Amino acid sequence: MIKLSYLQEKLSSCCEIDSFSISMCSESERQALWDLLPECKSVIVLAHHIKHSIEWAWFPFEAERNNVTCAADLHLKTECEKITSVIKDNGYNSIIIPYPGRSGIRFKDLANKTGLGKIGDNFLFLHKEWGAWAHLRVIVSDGEISDKLPECKEVCYHCGICKTSCPAKVIKDDTLLGVECSQYQNKIDEEFGIQGSYTPKCEECARVCPIGETPEKITISK
Incomplete structure (x- = not known):
């Protein structure tokens, strides 16, 4: 078992991480995740805080999201690679989930199950502190993660x-x-x-x- 706090220490200060058991996923989500990594037990969500608009400026690049990418995603994939390396060092397997167009899994739906935040009335994932300015990536692992973040029940103000x-x-x-x-x-x-x-x-x-x-x-x- 790996401590979430230990994984958080490996990340840049602009990123936050949380995890939950695959048992919290819907049947279709579980099947899609098992197709990527059989016997996976944990879903690990990483969020990067967008502080500058240029980080979300999408440009042509040979990438899994319709051949466009942005600085935030390139950065967060590097952060994900740090986590997968730590997981490997602890004797477990993991995989960075491809973008929804490839995997069929929506990152914000998985992030909605974490203590990082909740989906708002704008149907965007709202981080509990950063609001909509969070870029997401997801990892699955056959290892278990302990000391998860406290439950996040609500973020959206429903102001309309x-x-x-x-x-x-x-x-x-x-x-x-x-x-x-x-x-x-x-x-x-x-x-x-x-x-x-x-x-x-x-x-x-x-x-x-x-x-x-x-x-x-x-x-x-x-």
């Missing part, structure tokens, strides 16, 4: 600002119109994409959220 501020009006009381959201994102990309070198994303629902400190927005000129 995200719903009224959404330019595409895709945030509803009980659902996010994901297809329409993606279409709006693509429209922004087509309008402001800088010769394919940068992929801008709408962050309005994150920026209006009162939880956490919102980094200064990147200004894009046509």
Whole structure:
């Protein structure tokens, strides 16, 4: 068994980690995780605090997320590699889960089971201190992790600002119109994409959220 506090010590100060038993997953989640690592017992979630908007600036790169990546993800994958190395040194196996498009597993749904935070009314994962400004990655392991974070019961203020501020009006009381959201994102990309070198994303629902400190927005000129 590995202590969570020991794993946290290995991470950069901008990152936080928590873990839970695979028994907390839904049947479909468990099967998808077992397909990646048979006999896995623990789900380990890492969150990186986005302090500068440039960290979430997506650019073309040979990567698992539709061949785009960002500085936050490159950094967090390095942090994940630190954790998998520690797990290996302790005699266990682990694997960094591919992005949802490859694995079929949504990181925010797994993070929602941790003490790091909860999914908010904007359908984003809200870290208990950083709000929406958290980038997520997930590891699974056949080892067990002890001394987990205290339970996080609520983060969202339910103020409704995200719903009224959404330019595409895709945030509803009980659902996010994901297809329409993606279409709006693509429209922004087509309008402001800088010769394919940068992929801008709408962050309005994150920026209006009162939880956490919102980094200064990147200004894009046509």
